[in-house]
Amino acid sequence: MENNNQNLNFIYGKNPVIEALSTNPKRINKIFFQDKISFDNRLKKIMELAKSYGILTKFCNLNNFSEEKISHQGVIATISPVEYIDFDDFMQNLPKEGFKKVIILDEVSDPHNFGAIIRTGACAGFDAIIVSNHRSAPITSTVEKVSMGAVNHIKIVKVNSISAIVDYLKKEDWWIIATEVLAKDNYFDIDYTDMNFALIMGSEGKGVSKTLLNKADFRVRIPVNFESLNVSNATAVIVYEAVRQIEIKKSQK
Template sequence: MEKTTYIYGLRAIIEAIESGQNLGKIYLLREAEGVLMGQLKTLVNKHKITNSFVPVEKLDKISSYGNHQGAVASISPVDFASLEDILEKRNVESKEIYLLLDGVTDVRNFGAIIRTAECTGVSAIIIGESGSAPINPATIKTSAGAVFNIPICKVAHIKDAVFLMKAYGITTIGATEKSAKVIYDVDLNHSIALVMGSEDRGINPSTLKVIDEPIKLPMKGDIASLNVSVACGAILYEIVRQQG
């Protein structure tokens, strides 16, 4: 943890506190009210977190004019987990879901994907060391703080992570419009590693070659593709449905 950064938004900060993150100081809008603000103030008092009430101008400046909702907190950057450690400690009797993001670069897409992954019980999210969206205040805000509740791992290359998943007996699937199989026709009732590609080019061709099963979502309209976070959510929930 090299430096301190800021997160903003009521849900993101509440999730950070409830997940045991080490917050430095919380800045609150003097006149702010509401249910979530009341919940945040209660948590601040309960955990004795250093805080101060400030004018909106200070919050605007700290958050770089992001949608702070009247609350900004200083926090250390998120630690990355070890994928090998997670796989070594997994319960081989359970049906797990892993999510591999091959070049998702938009922070809001990344945040939305993290939020959906947490809601669907994904065991870990894996990203590449280069060519991936950073975990910054916008990512944390869009994830509604879910980034603090799910392990995120960095690997040199996503293809390496695919090989590692296969070595542990986890079926790898990848979303691509080039697939002949629709996701609803694929057996997902076992441990699955889902690979999602970048917003513009999809999954890297070299990665696509080594996954077990390329899949696609049915498309009824004239637009040929979905936003990556929307597509990811649809696929994750089909995995959840099949796994029961």
């Protein structure tokens, strides 16, 4: 297997491979099956889809392959990496209707957290996850696996400077929300339903940088009895408070 090819990622397991075949077959390069495996319905489906898209398949021993000891269930696909969206393209192709919502990650480097946040953003119907070129987790196969395929369902925008993007968004009448442990307002004290907003989440060690906190229109905290939440859980709590408020407003109309 060409695991010396730095430009390819790997997808492990039946459901993740089916998900990739269904949503983004063009990204798939080859599909490898475990030697002598007996084909169940999902493996048969993978083989059929591969044939229909003209994707090369091969049988080999997958067990010594994965360094990360990820369970492969008899099938691994090699895929070209998820493409980051350019910020200008993202802004130009925003839907005309409705308020926009994005999550900005300020140096979140753990792949489990990054993957879970992508999944939460897609579940909550946010428009994008924005990350910086520097010191962010790359979209590896672990990130893709943890996201359960959500990397194909939400735009992931990479920018050179988060600070410059925040300045730009503010000029365009977006509102900036940042989390801060000692903020006065709770995250549920603000109204998420009547604005375009960007929620900035910081790294677990350092939180949101001072520069970005100073630019924020709202600083909010999550009340805690012990230390702090994991960053992906903290993101889910705030993102879903926005979803809750929006759903309730919809139901009142």
